[in-house]
Amino acid sequence: MSVIVAASLTQRFGSEVGLDGVDLDVDAGEHLAVLGDNGAGKTTLLRILATAARPTSGRIEIFGLNATIERRRLRGVIGFVAHAPGLYPALSAAENLEFYCTLQGVDRGRVAEVLELVGLAELAHRPADKLSRGAQQRLAIGRAVLHDPKLLVLDEPDASLDSGGADLLARVMRGRTAVIATHDHALANRLCQRSLMLRRGRVVGVPTRLRVVH
Amino acid sequence: MRSEWRTRELVPALAQFVVLALVIANFGFQIDSRNAPAIAPGVLWMALVFAGLVAFGRAFAAEREQSSLEAMLMTPASPAAIFAGKALAAALLLVLCEAVLLPALALFFSVPLSLEVVSAVLLATVGMAVLGCLFAAMVARVRARELLLPLLTLPLWIPFIVFGGQAVQVAMGGGGGAGNASGLLIDLDILFVVLTSLVARFVLDD
Numbered sequence: 261m262s263v264i265v266a267a268s269l270t271q272r273f274g275s276e277v278g279l280d281g282v283d284l285d286v287d288a289g290e291h292l293a294v295l296g297d298n299g300a301g302k303t304t305l306l307r308i309l310a311t312a313a314r315p316t317s318g319r320i321e322i323f324g325l326n327a328t329i330e331r332r333r334l335r336g337v338i339g340f341v342a343h344a345p346g347l348y349p350a351l352s353a354a355e356n357l358e359f360y361c362t363l364q365g366v367d368r369g370r371v372a373e374v375l376e377l378v379g380l381a382e383l384a385h386r387p388a389d390k391l392s393r394g395a396q397q398r399l400a401i402g403r404a405v406l407h408d409p410k411l412l413v414l415d416e417p418d419a420s421l422d423s424g425g426a427d428l429l430a431r432v433m434r435g436r437t438a439v440i441a442t443h444d445h446a447l448a449n450r451l452c453q454r455s456l457m458l459r460r461g462r463v464v465g466v467p468t469r470l471r472v473v474h
Numbered sequence: 475m476r477s478e479w480r481t482r483e484l485v486p487a488l489a490q491f492v493v494l495a496l497v498i499a500n501f502g503f504q505i506d507s508r509n510a511p512a513i514a515p516g517v518l519w520m521a522l523v524f525a526g527l528v529a530f531g532r533a534f535a536a537e538r539e540q541s542s543l544e545a546m547l548m549t550p551a552s553p554a555a556i557f558a559g560k561a562l563a564a565a566l567l568l569v570l571c572e573a574v575l576l577p578a579l580a581l582f583f584s585v586p587l588s589l590e591v592v593s594a595v596l597l598a599t600v601g602m603a604v605l606g607c608l609f610a611a612m613v614a615r616v617r618a619r620e621l622l623l624p625l626l627t628l629p630l631w632i633p634f635i636v637f638g639g640q641a642v643q644v645a646m647g648g649g650g651g652a653g654n655a656s657g658l659l660i661d662l663d664i665l666f667v668v669l670t671s672l673v674a675r676f677v678l679d680d
Contacts (some may be wrong), residue, residue, distance in 0.1 A: 312544055331679075336550040346545035350480040361548035363556075387480075403545065 261288045263411060263437045264309060269318035271304050271461075279315065280306040280461040291433055293448030294441040295460035303343065303415055303443035305441065306459065309439055310340035310413040336364075339404035341414045345396040346403075349389035353380050353399050356388055357406060363426075364379065364407040378402040378428060393420040405432050412438040418447055426450060475563050486565055488525050489574040493637070495521040500582045507584065514583040514644040518575065519635045522595070522602075524571055525571050526631075527624050530606035533564045534614040543614070547679055557607065557674035564610075565603035572599065590645035590656075598638035599658040602669040605630050611677050633662055 266284040272279070279301045286292050286411050294302045306341050307313040311331040320327040322334050358372040375381045377399040380391075388396060396418060397420045404412060412433060415438065426447055429440070433451060442448055448455050457464040499517040503509075537543035546556055572595055609626040611647040613619040641655035 309547065312548060332550050332552070335548055338548070338550070339550050340545075342544060344541035346540055346542040348542060349540060350477040360545070360549065363546060363551040365550065365667050373482075384477065407549075 262286065262318070263288050263290075264322050264416035264439070266309075266320040267318060269305070269308060269315045269320060271301075271308065271313070272316045277402075277461050279308070281318070282321060282458075282463055286437060286439060288293065288296070288437055289435070291339050291438045291440065291452040292453065293452035293455040294439060294458060295443070295448060297443075299460075301461040302457040302458055303463070306340075306413050306415045306439060307342075308434075308439050310338055311335055311344075315329070318350065336421075337410045338404045339407070340423070341397075341400050341404045341412075341417045343419075345388075345400035347388040347396060347399060350387060352385045352387055353391065353395075354384040356399060360403050360406055365443055366407050374402040374406055377405070377431065379424065385458065394422050394425070397421055397425075401428065401432055410436060412436050414438065414440040416441055418442055418444055475566060484529060485570050488529060488567070488571040491528065492521045492571055492575040493578050495524070495543060496578050505583055508585045509664045511643065511646040514579055514585045515544050515639045515648060517583070518642060519639050520577055520596070521575055522568075522572065522598075523628070523631060525575070526551060526568055526602055526606055527627065529567045529571065530564055530603075530610040530627070531620060531623050533547055533560055533610040538614050543678070550605045553675040553678040554671045557611065558671065560611070561604050561607035561670070564607050565599055567600065568599050568603060569596070572596075572625070579678050585646045589643050591642050594638050594641035594645065594656060594659065597641075597663060598634040600661070600663040601634050601666045602631055604666050607678060609672065630666075634659065666670070 262285050264284055264286040266282060268283040269284070270281055271277065271279040282305060283299075285424055294305060296302050296423070304313070308315050308327070309322070312325050314328045318411055323337060325334055327334055354371050354463050357374060358368050360386065361368045361370060365406060372384075375384050378401055380395060380402065383391060383395060388399065392398065397417065404414070414429070417429060421428065429451055430449075433440075440448070440451060496517065503513050505513060534562065537546070547553060576587055576592065576595065579585065604625055609623055613622045613626070614624055637655040637658045641659065644655070
């Protein structure tokens with residue numbers, strides 16, 4: 261069963277074309293890597309998949325719902341890690357997650373569980389601005405899985421992560437459908453079953469089946 | 475509010491600002507018992523308006539600097555509810571500022587600080603907060619936001635300053651027919667709370 265079905269996705273920014281007629285089909289439980297150079301359109305595509313942006317044209321359905329219309333409903337089942345961690349610097353790691361528990365309608369008891377999952381249990385009471393960049397990224401990943409989403413959209417989540425980052429990503433992606441943008445082909449190879457190469461907003465070739473290690 | 479409590483970035487600066495504004499006005503005008511009730515309301519609203527512009531200019535600062543607005547919008551929470559939370563927090567900051575401003579005004583200008591004065595200021599704060607927060611959200615991602623925020627906000631704050639000023643002037647014994655200034659402030663509050671909650675979704679999420 262397809263979780264994401266997109267057809268002719270196009271995103272324009274004035275005269276610039278961010279995404280040009282992208283078709284996509286992601287099955288339930290599948291992990292798809294989106295590869296490409298800087299400016300290839302990875303972030304644009306992922307923002308549309310996460311319902312953070314609407315495409316200029318094209319059709320996109322996620323879990324059978326029109327993703328340009330049913331955004332709020334879908335946000336309850338999508339976890340998104342964007343480029344910026346989007347944390348409140350004066351609040352501790354636990355307080356940041358508690359705040360998002362309120363917005364997600366999730367019990368605050370989930371916070372300890374998520375901090376453990378992302379390896380931040382010992383830093384739970386440290387203010388976010390006193391965390392290293394890698395720990396902030398772990399916290400952002402924790403926030404994305406706080407509501408136990410069925411679909412994870414991860415925009416270069418490996419940025420700033422240490423050597424244990426790949427294991428963390430494997431843990432949070434397990435049992436979920438995931439789309440991950442990365443420059444790291446080895447990471448894509450380890451975490452994903454398929455990859456999609458973007459160049460100047462277009463899909464290059466056909467989605468490639470990767471060697472699955474996990 | 476918890477972030478503000480931890481960092482104490484805004485409230486002490488705003489409190490200092492309004493007290494300084496009163497000190498300058500006190501020296502700038504020849505204040506005596508006859509003209510104080512006429513001058514004090516003007517000084518009050520000037521200080522409040524500029525403090526408000528600073529407060530609302532910072533309302534989306536954390537979200538802008540840390541890109542946390544998108545993270546908030548990526549939850550199922552309604553954008554109108556997120557906006558209401560931000561407006562409430564900004565209004566509370568302004569109320570804290572008023573808690574310093576009003577007693578200082580009474581002290582510097584020797585004008586009575588009655589319940590009517592406090593209620594007029596609080597009523598104006600509601601409408602000013604929702605409008606200020608709406609425009610702050612609108613300009614949060616614009617480079618010239620410091621310039622645009624007053625340009626957009628001040629014209630729509632004028633009715634609050636006019637009717638709030640009338641109500642405060644009458645309450646301070648400055649004469650003039652207030653009519654039903656407080657009633658008009660309530661009407662304006664209802665109008666702008668409803669309007670801003672309707673358009674908040676488009677401002678925040680699109």
